[in-house]
Amino acid sequence: MQLRLLLLAFLGFVFNVGACPPPLNNWRFVGNETHDSGTLVQDALSSPTGGMGWAEAVSLSTNPHTTWPAGLVRYCYTNPSGRDAFAAPIDAAWKLWTDKIGQQSKKNGHQLQFMEFPFENNWRYCYLERKGEHDPWIWNPEVPGGEVVIVRTLEVGYLYATVGYVLSTWDTDVARHSLWINMNNINQRYIVKDIAHELGHLFGLWHEHQRIDRDHYVHFECKNLIDYDRFKKMVEEHPKDPSHNIDLLCNNGNVATQYGWHDPSAFSKVYLEEEKNGRKELFVVNYDKEHYDEDSIMHYDSWIASSPKKDMSKKVDVPLVAWLKSPVENPPDKVTEDNSFWIWQRLRISDGDARAIRYLYPWKG
Numbered sequence: 001m002q003l004r005l006l007l008l009a010f011l012g013f014v015f016n017v018g019a020c021p022p023p024l025n026n027w028r029f030v031g032n033e034t035h036d037s038g039t040l041v042q043d044a045l046s047s048p049t050g051g052m053g054w055a056e057a058v059s060l061s062t063n064p065h066t067t068w069p070a071g072l073v074r075y076c077y078t079n080p081s082g083r084d085a086f087a088a089p090i091d092a093a094w095k096l097w098t099d100k101i102g103q104q105s106k107k108n109g110h111q112l113q114f115m116e117f118p119f120e121n122n123w124r125y126c127y128l129e130r131k132g133e134h135d136p137w138i139w140n141p142e143v144p145g146g147e148v149v150i151v152r153t154l155e156v157g158y159l160y161a162t163v164g165y166v167l168s169t170w171d172t173d174v175a176r177h178s179l180w181i182n183m184n185n186i187n188q189r190y191i192v193k194d195i196a197h198e199l200g201h202l203f204g205l206w207h208e209h210q211r212i213d214r215d216h217y218v219h220f221e222c223k224n225l226i227d228y229d230r231f232k233k234m235v236e237e238h239p240k241d242p243s244h245n246i247d248l249l250c251n252n253g254n255v256a257t258q259y260g261w262h263d264p265s266a267f268s269k270v271y272l273e274e275e276k277n278g279r280k281e282l283f284v285v286n287y288d289k290e291h292y293d294e295d296s297i298m299h300y301d302s303w304i305a306s307s308p309k310k311d312m313s314k315k316v317d318v319p320l321v322a323w324l325k326s327p328v329e330n331p332p333d334k335v336t337e338d339n340s341f342w343i344w345q346r347l348r349i350s351d352g353d354a355r356a357i358r359y360l361y362p363w364k365g
């Protein structure tokens with residue numbers, strides 16, 4: 001039984017690499033064939049036309065994320081092939097949420113809605129129809145802008161979603177909220193729960209294992225990430241700043257992203273719900289009234305982004321394990337088979353996830 005579970009987890013691990021928020025919460029920073037993410041971030045930082053937005057995103061001195069106005073999250077597909085491919089799993093992923101939290105109502109205590117934009121014309125897509133693959137993408141004037149654009153891609157990662165609602169005063173792009181699904185890496189077995197995880201990001205939730213107090217509950221081992229050796233060599237041989245080293249990259253996702261390394265931004269600890277310049281951080285997973293939620297749909301399993309060079313049947317060789325006794329005031333120096341346990345894939349919405357939604361989107365009648 002254990003082996004079978006392990007194999008299932010491995011399947012998830014293989015296909016989960018590259019999931020979750022794009023660098024700096026913006027898919028423009030996902031590397032492509034001609035530019036890696038580091039170059040894109042550097043360009044954005046140095047570009048006078050990039051505006052403060054990008055620099056602010058890197059420094060995190062202000063917060064571009066907030067909750068969706070009135071709890072209404074509307075989405076649209078880029079084109080018919082996206083709807084054909086994803087309408088069913090996206091509906092099923094939202095059902096996974098509503099099975100737990102119910103529909104918006106006073107009784108259910110929240111006002112979150114996730115629905116397709118209600119088109120009135122026959123062409124029901126974010127962009128106008130393109131006759132050929134080289135035709136430009138032109139935004140459909142029927143759509144106000146700011147909807148979640150569901151993108152069927154063949155190029156980047158597996159799943160990406162932006163986090164929360166981005167104010168139009170920070171980013172005027174009509175397509176600034178998006179969910180990207182890579183058809184080449186798709187894993188039908190897990191797509192519904194994986195999309196449910198991404199919906200959590202869209203609603204404003206960050207990863208539970210990135211809570212600032214997570215070391216009392218879980219252990220993150222950066223050396224076991226798939227690209228650790230490569231980026232260690234890169235930062236040692238070509239540091240972008242004398243202060244940069246592999247430990248900094250492991251613990252600061254924003255610096256790691258400058259090198260094109262995305263994984264640390266999905267593991268490094270983030271400070272949550274702080275008041276900054278009058279704006280509130282809304283990575284609610286860490287609001288201090290909540291206990292650490294190891295069952296959250298927003299928690300990674302032990303094997304995500306594991307190095308294939310390691311022995312993934314050993315707890316000492318994977319990126320994330322849970323402490324056997326938690327919370328532990330003084331975390332052990334190292335992981336052993338006896339002081340830790342595996343974190344399996346989360347297949348449903350937890351009680352804590354439901355409380356987070358009610359906290360973010362309380363019913364206002």
Ligand SMILES: [Zn+2]
Nearest residue numbers: 019020021197
């Ligand atoms: Zn994620």
